Amino acid sequence: xxxxQTLKVLGEYNLALGDTQKAVECFTGAMELNSESAEPLLxxxxxxxxxxxxxxxxxxxxxxxxxxxxxxxxxxIGLVLAEQGRNDESFTHFLTALSIDPVDKVxxxxxxxxxxxxxxxxxxxxxxxxxxxxxxxxxxxRFSYATCLFSTDRKEESIAEFKEILRIxxxxxxxxxxxxxxxx
Numbered sequence: 001x002x003x004x005q006t007l008k009v010l011g012e013y014n015l016a017l018g019d020t021q022k023a024v025e026c027f028t029g030a031m032e033l034n035s036e037s038a039e040p041l042l043x044x045x046x047x048x049x050x051x052x053x054x055x056x057x058x059x060x061x062x063x064x065x066x067x068x069x070x071x072x073x074x075x076x077i078g079l080v081l082a083e084q085g086r087n088d089e090s091f092t093h094f095l096t097a098l099s100i101d102p103v104d105k106v107x108x109x110x111x112x113x114x115x116x117x118x119x120x121x122x123x124x125x126x127x128x129x130x131x132x133x134x135x136x137x138x139x140x141x142r143f144s145y146a147t148c149l150f151s152t153d154r155k156e157e158s159i160a161e162f163k164e165i166l167r168i169x170x171x172x173x174x175x176x177x178x179x180x181x182x183x184x
Contacts, residue, residue: 004033011043038064071101102130
């Protein structure tokens with residue numbers, strides 16, 4: 001493992017432990033060794049989020065997004081913008097993240113939350129459909145998709161998705177409960 005990789009991993013490790021000072025030292029060292037990689041910037045942005053410094057996090061995520069095409073960078077930008085109440089911009093960045101990586105869990109979960117809070121469920125359906133094209137066995141994504149379909153009055157499609165969840169995972173309790181409720 002290169003020094004760059006070691007510092008990057010140590011930065012992530014220290015951040016997970018909550019030692020933001022050591023994490024910053026590691027991510028900064030990794031940046032000095034490889035200024036072309038967005039990864040250390042993403043790590044530093046995560047430290048800023050941890051510390052509640054959203055403005056600095058946004059700057060770092062934006063810089064990372066200019067260095068390389070990154071779903072993580074755009075999901076991070078979206079998170080910060082959502083935190084700042086800039087919902088339309090946030091929504092756009094989550095969609096951008098999903099155009100890069102259709103199964104990015106952070107972007108999918110945040111887009112789901114944004115879709116419901118801003119009443120834009122119809123607009124998020126294609127992102128969930130694309131994610132299922134990538135991995136049609138992901139019951140969490142399918143469950144979110146099914147609930148979105150139901151909330152947009154597409155009951156029959158929703159029921160079909162819940163049934164598919166149960167085909168994949170016959171013990172999926174939430175799908176059983178929702179299906180029993182909406183099929184009644």
